[in-house]
Amino acid sequence: MADDILDRLQATIAERKGADAGASYTASLFHKGRARIAQKLGEEATETIIAAMGDNPHAIVPEAADLIYHLLVLLADAGLSLGDVRMELAKREGLGGLDEKAARTPAGLPLSFRP
Numbered sequence: 001m002a003d004d005i006l007d008r009l010q011a012t013i014a015e016r017k018g019a020d021a022g023a024s025y026t027a028s029l030f031h032k033g034r035a036r037i038a039q040k041l042g043e044e045a046t047e048t049i050i051a052a053m054g055d056n057p058h059a060i061v062p063e064a065a066d067l068i069y070h071l072l073v074l075l076a077d078a079g080l081s082l083g084d085v086r087m088e089l090a091k092r093e094g095l096g097g098l099d100e101k102a103a104r105t106p107a108g109l110p111l112s113f114r115p
């Protein structure tokens with residue numbers, strides 16, 4: 001079993017592909033499709049923002065967990081993984097956000113999207 005909770009969660013989510021939608025919330029999301037998963041991710045992002053505007057920073061934590069769970073479901077639905085995101089972050093490592101912004105293409109694409 002993986003040491004990291006995100007890796008274990010990702011593996012559990014992958015196992016739910018094709019599972020009975022009545023027995024698993026994750027499977028029900030896969031059955032509803034990409035647009036619904038993306039909509040749920042947006043709702044969870046909004047709930048995270050609302051928590052962030054409140055007085056109790058600890059209220060952000062469960063919303064952030066919902067957000068990350070739904071992001072992992074979206075990645076899995078698209079045939080992607082945390083590994084892909086880790087690689088993207090590794091490519092950016094050491095490149096400051098202000099430098100990256102200054103080097104953007106006229107179309108505004110991040111450096112990593114250049115052919």
Ligand SMILES: N=c1c2ncn([C@@H]3O[C@H](COP(=O)(O)OP(=O)(O)OP(=O)(O)O)[C@@H](O)[C@H]3O)c2ncn1[C@@H]1O[C@H](COP(=O)(O)O)[C@@H](O)[C@H]1O
Nearest residue numbers: 009012013016023024025026027028040043065066069070
């Ligand atoms: N981490 C999560 C997790 N985080 C949030 N959620 C669910 O995400 C939903 C989001 O809450 P909402 O109130 O917005 O959802 P809802 O109104 O019930 O859903 P909709 O009808 O709007 O789609 C809730 O049903 C939560 O239980 C999660 N469901 C599952 N997991 C993990 O996934 C594993 C597999 O779960 P199942 O696929 O259900 O077996 C679990 O063991 C957990 O480790």
